[in-house]
Amino acid sequence: xxxxxIIGGGPGGYESALVAxxxxxxxxxxxxxxxxxxxxxTDCVPSKTLIATAELMTEMADAAxxxxxxxxxxGDPSTTLEVDLATVNARVKRLAADQSADIARRLERDxxxxxxxxxxxxxxxxxxxxxxxxxSTGSGESGTDTITADAVLLATGAAxxxxxxxxxxxxxxxxxxxVYDLTEVPTGLIVVGSGVTGAEFASAYLAxxxxxxxxxxxxxxxxxxxxxxxxxxxxxxxxxxxNVLGQSRMESVTRDGDVVTVRLTDGREVQGxxxxxxxxxxxxxxxxxxxxAGVITDDGGFVKVDRVSRTSARGxxxxxxxxxxxxxxxxxxxxxxxxxxxxxxxxxAPLDLKQVASNVFTAPEIAxxxxxxxxxxxGEIQAETVMLPLKGNPRAKMxxxxxxxxxxxCRPGTGIVVGGVVVGPRASELIHPVSLAVAExxxxxxxxxxxxxxxxxxxSVAEAARRLHHF
Numbered sequence: 001x002x003x004x005x006i007i008g009g010g011p012g013g014y015e016s017a018l019v020a021x022x023x024x025x026x027x028x029x030x031x032x033x034x035x036x037x038x039x040x041x042t043d044c045v046p047s048k049t050l051i052a053t054a055e056l057m058t059e060m061a062d063a064a065x066x067x068x069x070x071x072x073x074x075g076d077p078s079t080t081l082e083v084d085l086a087t088v089n090a091r092v093k094r095l096a097a098d099q100s101a102d103i104a105r106r107l108e109r110d111x112x113x114x115x116x117x118x119x120x121x122x123x124x125x126x127x128x129x130x131x132x133x134x135x136s137t138g139s140g141e142s143g144t145d146t147i148t149a150d151a152v153l154l155a156t157g158a159a160x161x162x163x164x165x166x167x168x169x170x171x172x173x174x175x176x177x178x179v180y181d182l183t184e185v186p187t188g189l190i191v192v193g194s195g196v197t198g199a200e201f202a203s204a205y206l207a208x209x210x211x212x213x214x215x216x217x218x219x220x221x222x223x224x225x226x227x228x229x230x231x232x233x234x235x236x237x238x239x240x241x242x243n244v245l246g247q248s249r250m251e252s253v254t255r256d257g258d259v260v261t262v263r264l265t266d267g268r269e270v271q272g273x274x275x276x277x278x279x280x281x282x283x284x285x286x287x288x289x290x291x292x293a294g295v296i297t298d299d300g301g302f303v304k305v306d307r308v309s310r311t312s313a314r315g316x317x318x319x320x321x322x323x324x325x326x327x328x329x330x331x332x333x334x335x336x337x338x339x340x341x342x343x344x345x346x347x348x349a350p351l352d353l354k355q356v357a358s359n360v361f362t363a364p365e366i367a368x369x370x371x372x373x374x375x376x377x378x379g380e381i382q383a384e385t386v387m388l389p390l391k392g393n394p395r396a397k398m399x400x401x402x403x404x405x406x407x408x409x410c411r412p413g414t415g416i417v418v419g420g421v422v423v424g425p426r427a428s429e430l431i432h433p434v435s436l437a438v439a440e441x442x443x444x445x446x447x448x449x450x451x452x453x454x455x456x457x458x459x460s461v462a463e464a465a466r467r468l469h470h471f
Contacts, residue, residue, distance in 0.1 A: 001026050002344060005127045005147050006336075007119040007288070008155035010037020011329040012320030014103050016153050016336030021110040023344040028147055029112055030119035030129050036100040037157050038321075039329040042177040045099050047200060049092045050180075051361045054207035057081060058363045061207075065400045083208040086183040093180055115145065121289035124313045125149055128289075151315050151343045154295075154303060155336060156288065158281035158321035166192070166253035172260050172274050173253055176201060179276060186210050186274040190262050192250045193278030194221040196360050199233065201276050203362035206242050213243040213270055215250055215262060222360065226373050226421045228387065228407065229366045233423070236364065236403050245270070253277070283322045300324065307350035309339035317343065325351070328358055354419075357435040359428040364404050367431035370419025370438040371409055383409040383418055388464040390424045394455040401425060406460045408434065408444065410468050415443040417465070424457065433461050444468035 002025045006013045009031030020027045034041050060081055063070075070081070107114060116132040129145040160175035162168060168175050174182075176197055187210075191202040194216030206212045214221065214237070221237070221244065222230040238244055249265045253275050262270045283301045290297060294313040296304045302324030309317045317339035320332030334351060341348035357369040376383045390396045390404040404424030410417050420434035437447045448465035452458045 002150045003148065004028070004151050004153065004340070004343070005030065005119070005149035006153045006155060007121075007127060008032075008037060008153075008157060008320070008322075009035040009103075009114070010155055010157050010320055010332060011039050012155035012157075012332035012336040013037065013153065014107060015333035016155065016319060016340045017107060017112045018110055019337045019340040020344060021107075021112050023340065023346055025340075025344060027112045028149075029107065029114045030117060030127060030147075031114055032116075032118050032132070034100050035103040035107070035114065036096075037155075038159075038177070039157075039332070040099045040103070041096050042180075044329050045096045046092045046180055047176065047197075047204075048361055049095050050088065051200065051204045053083070053088050053091075054204040055363060057083065057209065058207045062400050081209065083185060083210075085185050085208075088208075089180045089182060115147075117145070120287060121152065121154075121293040121295070121316070122146065123289075124152070124293050124315050127152060149315075151317065151339075153309075153336060153339055154285075154288065154290075154311070154316065154318040154322060155320045155332070156284040156322045158283045158324075158327065160277065161280040161282045162277065163279065165251060166277055166279075168277060169255060172255050172258070174274065174276050176276060176278055182274070186272070188272035188274075189213070190215060190260065190270055190272040190275040191278060192253065192262060192275060193280070194218060194244075195224065195278060195280070196222065198276075198278030200361050201278065202242065203233075203237060206237065206240060207363055211241070211243075211272075213245065213272065215245050215248050215264070215270065217247070217249040219246050222366070225360060225366055226368060226407070228373070228405070229368075229421055229423045232403055232405070233360075233362055233364065233366060237362075281321060281327060283324060285322055298324070305335070307338075307352075308342040308348060309335045309351070310342070315343075326353055326356060326358075328356065330358075331356055355435070355439045357431050359431065361428070364424050365422075365427035367422045367427035368420070369431055369435045370417075372419060373407070373409075373421070376409060381418065382412055384412055384468060385409055386464050386467045388460055388467065390457070390460055393457060393460045395457050395459070396424070398455065399425070406430075406464045408447075408461075408464045408468060410444045413470075415445055415468065415470055416441050417444055417447060420461075422461070426457070430457055430461065433458065445470075 004020045117129040122128040202214045260275045296312040303318040319335035360366040387407040407421040409419040417437035422430045444465040
């Protein structure tokens with residue numbers, strides 16, 4: 001029986017453990033911070049739970065257009081909705097803990113052993129574990145353990161990047177992992193960083209009724225996303241009252257009592273009650289014994305892997321954010337599964353990033369899959385494009401949706417769909433038919449001819465495909 005040891009209990013770790021157990025391996029997961037990793041405990045699950053509350057606030061803000069009015073106990077019109085941040089964050093933490101417990105039960109049910117402690121490579125085929133508590137259960141001395149393995153998977157994740165000039169204090173200067181300890185509502189929130197994480201938190205807190213200033217070093221929000229989609233989002237955020245400071249690079253963040261000051265490199269200062277730092281991520285790869293085991297990392301410390309998740313060391317695989325391939329929980333999970341399929345001899349296809357669907361959970365959401373507009377404009381692939389605004393969709397009109405669009409890309413001649421973008425409410429759900437088309441090389445005509453419900457937002461996906469019909 002093959003023995004697999006997985007260092008890290010996030011999506012790359014626990015999903016690979018389930019696959020390895022299914023294929024008959026003896027599996028041990030060495031976990032430090034809690035099963036589910038940052039995705040479940042401090043990142044994806046908590047942030048999207050917070051955003052779910054923000055979405056409800058957004059819908060209520062637009063309710064008057066649909067004929068719904070709020071009145072106080074005396075029957076007078078009332079337009080004030082207030083968020084109880086302590087209650088919101090308590091729910092966030094509870095759901096995260098419940099999800100982690102669900103993962104633990106699933107691993108136990110499938111026969112996976114979980115060891116609490118910090119693991120590191122002691123050569124390619126051995127993992128040394130500094131146990132979190134209790135005596136050793138293996139060959140090590142009390143408090144330590146040594147586990148031999150036929151294969152090791154590194155799934156140690158990444159942590160929020162900080163700077164010496166902007167040091168989080170966990171109270172008013174916060175990383176995105178620390179915001180769930182807030183019990184008071186910020187009177188003025190500054191978000192530094194306009195990538196996906198910064199945009200999501202800025203959008204969510206704005207919807208919760210908090211004044212938000214977004215500091216962006218680039219000329220627009222979401223510089224890595226579809227330009228048309230990013231423009232729609234920025235227009236919506238500014239219309240709703242957000243102060244977006246473009247081409248404004250942060251120099252420092254300081255605190256004086258209850259006031260946080262963000263100083264910009266051009267000398268300007270922005271003040272608020274709280275600041276969230278969204279400055280990117282650094283891999284958790286230090287002190288893992290990588291160099292000694294022959295595992296090569298890049299200049300940023302990310303583990304180099306091939307498309308079946310192999311590192312440069314024989315028998316050592318890696319998955320998830322520690323590889324820097326594409327920092328999504330879905331990609332981490334797929335990398336982990338691919339690693340175990342490959343090692344244990346099951347059918348496997350190399351990771352194809354052109355089939356990855358991703359979503360920015362702002363309001364409106366931005367979902368993408370496949371080739372991008374940027375790649376098409378750069379001549380990396382030839383494709384025809386159609387963009388269809390959502391405001392003409394009957395269901396969108398019923399729901400008062402004014403912003404958003406569906407954009408599809410297909411190959412000239414064959415008509416095969418190679419990518420797409422959806423901007424609008426629940427774009428994360430609407431992207432799925434486009435994702436299927438890309439994964440299965442479906443043509444625009446085939447996508448158009450599949451039935452959609454009338455009226456539905458998905459009708460716009462089919463309509464966009466119809467506009468790509470070739471005679």
